[in-house]
Amino acid sequence: MYKDISIIIMAFNEVKIIRRAIESALNLTPYVYIIDQYSVDNTLEIVNSYHLDVYQYKWTDDSTWSTKLNWSLKNIPFKTEWIMRLDADEFLTDDFVNNLNLDNISTDINAISINRRLYFGGKWMKYGGNYPISMIRIVRKGKAFFENCLIDEHVVLKEGRVGYLNIDIIDDPFITLSDWVNKHNKYSDLIALESLTIKGGINRNQFDKATFKRKMNKQKYNCLPKYWRALALFLYRYILRLGFLDGKEGFLWAFLQSLWYRILCDAKMEELSNVINKKISPPSL
Numbered sequence: 001m002y003k004d005i006s007i008i009i010m011a012f013n014e015v016k017i018i019r020r021a022i023e024s025a026l027n028l029t030p031y032v033y034i035i036d037q038y039s040v041d042n043t044l045e046i047v048n049s050y051h052l053d054v055y056q057y058k059w060t061d062d063s064t065w066s067t068k069l070n071w072s073l074k075n076i077p078f079k080t081e082w083i084m085r086l087d088a089d090e091f092l093t094d095d096f097v098n099n100l101n102l103d104n105i106s107t108d109i110n111a112i113s114i115n116r117r118l119y120f121g122g123k124w125m126k127y128g129g130n131y132p133i134s135m136i137r138i139v140r141k142g143k144a145f146f147e148n149c150l151i152d153e154h155v156v157l158k159e160g161r162v163g164y165l166n167i168d169i170i171d172d173p174f175i176t177l178s179d180w181v182n183k184h185n186k187y188s189d190l191i192a193l194e195s196l197t198i199k200g201g202i203n204r205n206q207f208d209k210a211t212f213k214r215k216m217n218k219q220k221y222n223c224l225p226k227y228w229r230a231l232a233l234f235l236y237r238y239i240l241r242l243g244f245l246d247g248k249e250g251f252l253w254a255f256l257q258s259l260w261y262r263i264l265c266d267a268k269m270e271e272l273s274n275v276i277n278k279k280i281s282p283p284s285l
Contacts, residue, residue, distance in 0.1 A: 001097075002100050003029055004080050006029065006076075006078050006079070006080045006084070007025040007086050008033045008069075008076065008084070009087070010069075010085070010087050011037070012037035012038075012043075013039045013040060014039070014088035014089075015041045015042045015043050017088055017174050018047065018088050020174075021091050022046075022050055022052070024091035024097070028092060028096070031080055033053050033054075033055060033076055034052050034054045035072045036055070037056070037058075038056055055075065064148070064150055064153070066147060066149055066153040069146045070145050070146050073144075080141070081140060081141055082102055082138055082139070082140060083139055083140075083141055084138045085137050090116075090169050091169065093117070093167070093168045095167055095168065096114075096167045100167065105163060108161055110140040110144060111136045111139045111160070111161075112136065112138035112165055113135060113137075113162055113163070113164045113165070114165050114168065115131070115134055115166065115168045116132075116133050116134075116169055116170075117131060117171065118133070118171050119171065119173075121249040121253075123246065123247070123250075125250065126245070128241045128243025128253070129236075129241040130243075136155040136162060136211065139155060139157075144156060145158070149194060150190040151187060154211045184257075184261050184264070185264070187261075191268070192265060192268035195222075195269045195272075196272070226266040226269070226270065229262070229266075230259050230262035230266065233259070233262060234259040234262075237254050238251065
């Protein structure tokens with residue numbers, strides 16, 4: 001157990017998976033905080049059985065994951081030097097729990113990047129560019145915040161630099177295909193809205209190398225022709241990055257995430273642009 005880190009777990013109607021996240025976090029540290037969004041299922045009953053501190057965040061029309069995370073950093077009275085973000089569908093590996101130690105980290109390192117191990121259909125997606133994906137999940141208290149965006153928010157350092165630890169967290173949504181499709185349908189709405197606000201370049205000094213590279217790749221992708229770029233991404237991930245080695249689940253992941261989802265995003269971008277330019281009437285609700 002490592003006691004100089006706090007873990008915040010984001011939750012909203014997570015009755016199926018919240019126990020797994022909580023128990024893995026408590027294996028590492030006693031300082032575990034739940035940031036709930038007024039769940040209406042039995043999530044809080046499970047959380048309360050562990051006697052954890054719960055903070056309720058009220059979601060408004062102006063809320064995003066970024067505002068929720070930044071609110072958490074501001075309002076929780078952390079007792080530790082380090083803070084880790086964990087989503088409800090994620091959990092820590094035994095290797096992470098047994099080997100995390102930040103005592104000898106250089107004082108100019110204010111954030112730590114770790115690996116995310118993605119699962120789909122119960123299988124680890126090792127290929128297709130899915131592993132390793134390094135992401136900043138640990139920050140020094142008071143030294144970082146989350147960028148203001150609608151989706152795929154990243155950590156921004158106020159000062160210092162990012163370190164890296166070769167340890168994994170597991171991202172396993174443990175949901176049905178219908179749930180996955182519904183979730184990504186909502187994500188595509190956010191992608192379409194965000195496409196209207198993307199302007200200018202990317203400040204290299206704000207992000208670590210991995211995040212900067214992902215943002216640059218996203219910028220390059222956005223310059224490609226709509227619809228065709230989704231096909232190009234599918235072929236790149238499934239063929240060139242060997243996604244086919246992940247078997248049936250690898251094909252489904254590449255098809256759904258790289259092709260279907262990206263085409264849906266492009267279609268909604270086009271629809272929204274046409275509405276704004278008054279080429280078509282907005283869809284009735």
